[in-house]
Amino acid sequence: MVLERVAASVDEAGLWKMHEEMARFGATPKGGVCREALTPEDFDARRQFAEWGRDAGFVLAVDAIGNMFLRREGTEPDLPPVITGSHLDSQPTGGRFDGSFGVLAGLEALFALERAGIRTRAPIEVVNWTNEEGGRFAPGVMGSGVYADPSMLATMLEVPDKAGTRLGDELDRLGSILAPVGPVGARALAAPVGAFIEGHIEQALRLEETGNSIGIVTGIQGTRKFRVEVIGEEAHAGTTPRRRRRDAVLAAAWMVQALHRMMEDADDLLRFTIGVFEAFPGAPSVIPGRVRFSIDFRHPDDVLRARLGDAIRPLCEALAGPCRVQIEELQAAASVDFHGAAIEAVRHAVEIVGASHMDLYSGAGHDARNMARLCPSAMVFVPCEKGISHNEAENAKPEDLAEGARVIAVALAALAGAA
Amino acid sequence: MVLERVAASVDEAGLWKMHEEMARFGATPKGGVCREALTPEDFDARRQFAEWGRDAGFVLAVDAIGNMFLRREGTEPDLPPVITGSHLDSQPTGGRFDGSFGVLAGLEALFALERAGIRTRAPIEVVNWTNEEGGRFAPGVMGSGVYADPSMLATMLEVPDKAGTRLGDELDRLGSILAPVGPVGARALAAPVGAFIEGHIEQALRLEETGNSIGIVTGIQGTRKFRVEVIGEEAHAGTTPRRRRRDAVLAAAWMVQALHRMMEDADDLLRFTIGVFEAFPGAPSVIPGRVRFSIDFRHPDDVLRARLGDAIRPLCEALAGPCRVQIEELQAAASVDFHGAAIEAVRHAVEIVGASHMDLYSGAGHDARNMARLCPSAMVFVPCEKGISHNEAENAKPEDLAEGARVIAVALAALAGAA
Numbered sequence: 001m002v003l004e005r006v007a008a009s010v011d012e013a014g015l016w017k018m019h020e021e022m023a024r025f026g027a028t029p030k031g032g033v034c035r036e037a038l039t040p041e042d043f044d045a046r047r048q049f050a051e052w053g054r055d056a057g058f059v060l061a062v063d064a065i066g067n068m069f070l071r072r073e074g075t076e077p078d079l080p081p082v083i084t085g086s087h088l089d090s091q092p093t094g095g096r097f098d099g100s101f102g103v104l105a106g107l108e109a110l111f112a113l114e115r116a117g118i119r120t121r122a123p124i125e126v127v128n129w130t131n132e133e134g135g136r137f138a139p140g141v142m143g144s145g146v147y148a149d150p151s152m153l154a155t156m157l158e159v160p161d162k163a164g165t166r167l168g169d170e171l172d173r174l175g176s177i178l179a180p181v182g183p184v185g186a187r188a189l190a191a192p193v194g195a196f197i198e199g200h201i202e203q204a205l206r207l208e209e210t211g212n213s214i215g216i217v218t219g220i221q222g223t224r225k226f227r228v229e230v231i232g233e234e235a236h237a238g239t240t241p242r243r244r245r246r247d248a249v250l251a252a253a254w255m256v257q258a259l260h261r262m263m264e265d266a267d268d269l270l271r272f273t274i275g276v277f278e279a280f281p282g283a284p285s286v287i288p289g290r291v292r293f294s295i296d297f298r299h300p301d302d303v304l305r306a307r308l309g310d311a312i313r314p315l316c317e318a319l320a321g322p323c324r325v326q327i328e329e330l331q332a333a334a335s336v337d338f339h340g341a342a343i344e345a346v347r348h349a350v351e352i353v354g355a356s357h358m359d360l361y362s363g364a365g366h367d368a369r370n371m372a373r374l375c376p377s378a379m380v381f382v383p384c385e386k387g388i389s390h391n392e393a394e395n396a397k398p399e400d401l402a403e404g405a406r407v408i409a410v411a412l413a414a415l416a417g418a419a
Numbered sequence: 420m421v422l423e424r425v426a427a428s429v430d431e432a433g434l435w436k437m438h439e440e441m442a443r444f445g446a447t448p449k450g451g452v453c454r455e456a457l458t459p460e461d462f463d464a465r466r467q468f469a470e471w472g473r474d475a476g477f478v479l480a481v482d483a484i485g486n487m488f489l490r491r492e493g494t495e496p497d498l499p500p501v502i503t504g505s506h507l508d509s510q511p512t513g514g515r516f517d518g519s520f521g522v523l524a525g526l527e528a529l530f531a532l533e534r535a536g537i538r539t540r541a542p543i544e545v546v547n548w549t550n551e552e553g554g555r556f557a558p559g560v561m562g563s564g565v566y567a568d569p570s571m572l573a574t575m576l577e578v579p580d581k582a583g584t585r586l587g588d589e590l591d592r593l594g595s596i597l598a599p600v601g602p603v604g605a606r607a608l609a610a611p612v613g614a615f616i617e618g619h620i621e622q623a624l625r626l627e628e629t630g631n632s633i634g635i636v637t638g639i640q641g642t643r644k645f646r647v648e649v650i651g652e653e654a655h656a657g658t659t660p661r662r663r664r665r666d667a668v669l670a671a672a673w674m675v676q677a678l679h680r681m682m683e684d685a686d687d688l689l690r691f692t693i694g695v696f697e698a699f700p701g702a703p704s705v706i707p708g709r710v711r712f713s714i715d716f717r718h719p720d721d722v723l724r725a726r727l728g729d730a731i732r733p734l735c736e737a738l739a740g741p742c743r744v745q746i747e748e749l750q751a752a753a754s755v756d757f758h759g760a761a762i763e764a765v766r767h768a769v770e771i772v773g774a775s776h777m778d779l780y781s782g783a784g785h786d787a788r789n790m791a792r793l794c795p796s797a798m799v800f801v802p803c804e805k806g807i808s809h810n811e812a813e814n815a816k817p818e819d820l821a822e823g824a825r826v827i828a829v830a831l832a833a834l835a836g837a838a
Contacts, residue, residue, distance in 0.1 A: 092700040093653060093708075135702035204658040221657070225703060234512060236809040237692035237715045238642070239623040239782035242683070249693050249712075253675040260669055264661070273656035274668050275703045277710070279696040281511040283554035284644060284713040285784075286694050286809045289512075294703040296656045364657035365704075390655040390705045 002118060006413045007353050009112035012402035018104045019401065022048065022088070023096040032392025033096055037089040037131035037142075038066070038170035043177045045088040049128055050181040052107055056114060058126075061185035062178070064153055065146040066130040066171050069187055071123050072110045074416060079122035080192040080375075082416040084109060084408055086200055086367060087132035087143070094133070095394020097384060101401060102199040103128050109409035113418075121417035122194050129367045130171075137167045138294075139225060139331040144367035148374050150189035195342040195415045196371040199380045199408050201396055203364050205387035213403045214350055215360035215381030216343065220369045221271075222302055222335035224309040226295040228255070228316060232323040234281065234289035245287055249279050251323040252291040255316045262315060263297070263308065270308075271298040271363060300335050300361065336369045341415065342378035349410035355403050364389075380407050421537060425832045426772050428531035431821035437523045438820065441467065441507070442515040451811025452515055456508040456550035456561075457485070457589035462596045464507040468547055469600040471526055475533060477545075480604035481597070483572055484565040485549040485590045488606055490542050491529045493835060498541035499611040499794075501835040503528065503827055505619055505786060506551035506562070513552070514813020516803060520820060521618040522547050528828035532837075540836030541613050548786045549590075556586045557713075558644055558750040563786035567793050569608035614761040614834045615790040618799045618827050620815055622783050624806035632822045633769055634779035634800030635762065639788045640690075641721055641754035643728040645714040647674070647735060651742040653700065653708035664706055668698050670742040671710040674735045681734060682716070682727065689727075690717040690782060719754050719780065755788045760834065761797035768829035774822050783808075799826050 025048065026033040026041030035041040046068060050060050053070035061069045071081065086102020106126035113120070129147075134140020137159045146152050157168030178184050202208075207215050232246035256274055263272035276294035295312060299305045309332075316325045350357045360381055371377045382404035385395035444467065445452040445460030454460040465487060469479055472489035480488045490500065505521020525545035532539070548566075553559025556578045565571050576587030597603050621627075626634050651665035675693055682691035695713035714731060718724045728751075735744045769776045779800055790796045801823035804814035 091702050091705050093705075133702070134704065135700070138703060140704065202658075203655045223657070234810045235807070236622045236783055237694060238640070238690055238717050238784060239621075239806070239808065240690070241687045242689075243687055247692070249675065249696050250679055253672040253679075256668065256672040257676060260672075268660045268662055270661075271657055271659070273666070273704065273706055275656060275698070275705050275707055276701050277668050277696060277698040277707070278701070279694070281554075282695050282697070283510050283552070283809075284557060284694045284715050285553065285559065285692065286510050286512075287692055288694055288696070289810075291696070296703050298657050362657075363659075364655055387658070388654065389658065390702075391653040391708075 002418045003352050003410045003413055005116045006112055006118060006409050007406040009116040010108055010402055010406045010409055012398055015104060015108040015402055015405055016398040018107065019096060019100060022100050022104060026090065028093065028392055030392040032394065033090045033094055034092050035090040036092055036136040037133065038167065042089050046128065047177055047181060049088060049103065050178050054182045056111060058110065059185065060182065061187035062174065063147065063187040063189050065143050065156060066174050067143040067147055068128040069125045071125045072113065074120050074123040076121045077123060080194040081123040081125045082194045082412055083125045083127050084197045084412055085127035086198050087129045089131055089133050091133050091135050091390050093392050095389060095391060097201045097394055097396045098389055099132055101201055105199040105401065105405040105408050108405045109412050112409045113413060118413065118418050120413060124412050124416050132367055136161045141365055141367055141370055144370035147189055148370040193375040195375055196368060196377040197342055197346065197380065197408055197411055198366055198368040199404050200366060201384035201389060202381040203384060203387065203389035206360060207381065207383035208387065210358060212356045212358045213383065213400050214355040214357040214407055216346055216350065216357055217338060217362050217379035217381055218359050219335060219337040220362040220365060221298050221300040222305050223298045223331065223333045223365050224305060224329060225331040226312060227328045227330055228293050228295060229326040230291040230320065230323050232289050235287045237285040237287055240287060246322040247287050248291040248323055249288045251319065251321050252293060254319040258315055258319055259312065262311060269299060298363065302335055333365060333369060336372050338372065338378050340376035342376040345411040345415045346378045346380055346407060348414060349407045352410050353406045355407060380404050421837045422771050422829045422832055424535045425531055425537060425828050425837065426825045428535040429527055429821055429825045429828055431817055434523060434527040434821055434824055435817040437526065438515060438519060441519050441523060445509065447512065447811055449811040451813065452509045452513055453511050454509040455511055455555040456552065457586065461508050465547065466596055466600060468507060468522065469597050473601045475530060477529065478604060479601065480606035481593065482566065482606040482608050484562050484575060485593050486562040486566055487547040488544045490544045491532065493539050493542040495540045496542060499613040500542040500544045501613045501831055502544045502546050503616045503831055504546035505617050506548045508550055508552050510552050510554050510809050512811050514808060514810060516620045516813055516815045517808055518551055520620055524618040524820065524824040524827050527824045528831055531828045532832060537832065537837050539832060543831050543835050551786055555580045560784055560786050560789055563789035566608050567789040612794040614794055615787060615796040616761055616765065616799065616827055616830055617785055617787040618823050619785060620803035620808060621800040622803060622806065622808035625779060626800065626802035627806065629777060631775045631777045632802065632819050633774040633776040633826055635765055635769065635776055636757060636781050636798035636800055637778050638754060638756040639781040639784060640717050640719040641724050642717045642750065642752045642784050643724060643748060644750040645731060646747045646749055647712050647714060648745045649710040649739065649742050651708050654706045656704040656706055659706060665741040666706050667710040667742055668707045670738065670740050671712060673738040677734055677738055678731065681730060688718060717782065721754055752784060752788060755791050757791065757797050759795035761795040764830040764834045765797045765799055765826060767833060768826045771829050772825045774826060799823050
């Protein structure tokens with residue numbers, strides 16, 4: 001009965017209103033958001049998150065990479081907290097639900113516990129992870145990565161954006177931005193966590209196509225990310241004969257094509273993307289002396305991912321022609337299978353809520369992959385329109401978001417020991 | 420005897436010193452310059468140019484596109500002026516001699532006439548054309564283009580740079596920057612010109628390879644410039660299957676390759692360059708929804724250039740795959756052959772100076788191409804080290820620059836009627 005009361009206390013209209021208010025920060029003319037990590041827009045979103053927490057009486061703490069934790073105290077405060085949440089940063093032309101849903105559904109879950117007057121033994125926290133998207137500062141899933149492995153902290157603080165601004169310098173501004181809202185506690189990295197549950201839009205079509213409103217995520221496919229730099233020589237476009245050219249764009253175009261060809265799989269499971277491609281100096285009448293491009297490569301099969309990922313370097317080297325090529329692997333994440341208490345709590349919560357549901361495997365990476373190294377972790381997917389994501393046209397329905405929040409609220413209450 | 424005195428009055432050390440002083444504006448750590456049109460660095464160079472002219476008693480006038488004319492008055496001021504000069508703007512990673520040599524050699528020629536105490540019937544002017552390079556504001560050779568065809572003015576004032584700044588807005592700042600130097604007269608566009616001579620570094624290897632110090636330029640090959648925009652759809656790199664992707668980088672890579680293949684000629688005369696290639700939104704885990712790339716295509720043969728240039732659009736359209744492509748032709752310039760009084764004066768000047776010389780055809784475009792539509796025009800090339808240009812490593816020898824200035828000074832004196 002307790003868990004049913006939790007589910008019944010989720011406020012669909014209230015959750016939708018929070019989404020609308022959050023979408024104002026970095027709103028774009030096309031209805032999306034541009035709220036890259038640690039920009040003024042991200043700081044505005046963080047302040048709003050802190051204000052909502054303060055108004056509800058939750059306690060804010062921030063760790064060394066800027067992850068924000070809003071805590072609803074448990075009756076046994078020394079128990080490790082059960083955590084939920086996701087991220088408020090977005091892609092440069094991102095949507096209103098990617099990341100935001102997980103944070104706001106977590107807040108709504110805590111509000112539901114308040115409304116239902118239910119205490120839990122363990123504390124429950126809603127987290128806003130820093131820089132999940134990785135568009136401004138590479139790599140992504142950075143905040144949860146540093147939380148799970150604090151040895152990465154020093155390196156990540158030095159990461160520059162395109163303009164050369166250090167991540168650590170932007171982060172230094174967070175304290176003074178949050179101070180006016182209320183007290184900000186310090187949170188140790190890698191502090192013990194009881195369980196982690198992340199809500200997220202699916203970013204694919206399977207829920208919409210099958211008419212289910214909840215996806216129980218069984219795992220996340222592995223990723224490898226690379227930065228490729230092709231070095232040629234700048235020269236005059238009008239006077240330099242072909243035989244003397246070292247054209248970095250031409251060499252890079254060969255690589256792009258050949259890599260895509262190598263990565264074509266008959267079952268269309270492999271995900272291979274070159275999202276960044278920049279030529280320097282970038283003037284029409286100068287033969288480009290340098291190209292930088294990114295590689296994002298994902299597949300559930302760890303063996304296949306290792307083999308094909310390792311083939312990227314020799315292929316690029318073979319196609320460099322008169323240019324040189326430098327390849328740096330920025331990130332390698334194994335595929336993760338969720339198991340244990342967290343996913344069991346989600347399965348149970350789906351039954352209590354009575355939600356239509358299916359099991360899903362996640363193509364996208366999420367903070368839950370990092371947290372799965374620390375504690376039992378799980379994810380709850382809700383449908384998004386036509387599967388469109390990382391796009392300003394991203395959309396979702398209020399009733400689906402509320403159903404997701406109900407499942408999360410119930411699972412949290414069960415994991416934290418609701419009484 | 421008069422023309423020999425002009426040649427003897429050119430000061431090699433003084434000309435070199437002006438090059439060194441000019442190279443401070445926008446100096447880069449690698450020894451080049453970054454002095455794109457109408458940036459603060461370009462304005463600094465323009466102020467220096469005005470100060471040198473004022474100190475020598477020349478009269479400054481500026482036209483509606485920001486071209487600057489320093490005038491040494493003739494004994495018959497109503498005669499159309501003989502003009503020399505080039506441009507002080509540079510590529511983003513440009514060299515110290517491209518453009519600057521033509522302007523500074525022109526100044527040195529006027530100084531030589533002063534030192535020799537020689538008057539000319541027609542006035543002689545040194546011009547600094549606005550935005551020859553076209554890197555920040557496309558297209559290039561803009562200032563001379565507008566001077567020769569004032570109907571282009573309104574369009575050019577609206578051209579934005581990457582940050583969205585209008586060229587016209589930058590130009591509005593020129594008056595207040597030059598005012599402290601001294602009086603600035605207004606110059607009408609397309610005002611009659613007696614003849615135009617442009618000095619320039621060769622930007623190729625033929626003078627160096629043959630040991631000649633002067634190239635008499637017989638013509639300039641024609642150019643066509645295009646902007647290509649490939650429009651796909653932004654989507655999530657981890658969840659979007661290949662069959663649903665509309666990847667603008669992949670489609671553009673096909674185009675880059677196929678265009679280069681189509682443009683391969685056995686005699687290596689054709690110049691085909693994709694200098695700009697940018698993907699948007701430019702984030703590693705977003706399938707790029709848009710690519711913009713530039714095409715710079717040159718060949719002396721007008722018929723071949725028309726045929727191959729017209730094949731660019733259908734080839735790109737055929738390779739767009741699931742994307743769309745938009746192609747805009749920004750500039751089309753026919754090949755120009757220099758003839759008439761100006762090139763004859765250069766040939767005569769080379770004999771008087773006794774310079775080792777050869778005829779050359781210019782691969783690079785220059786302001787002289789535009790001026791050839793208005794008046795007899797010619798160009799004087801001097802060697803540059805290894806033919807390297809549009810590169811910070813660009814270099815030239817003081818003695819070659821001085822030899823070029825002697826030829827220019829003598830040709831100007833003859834054309835303007837030295838007494």
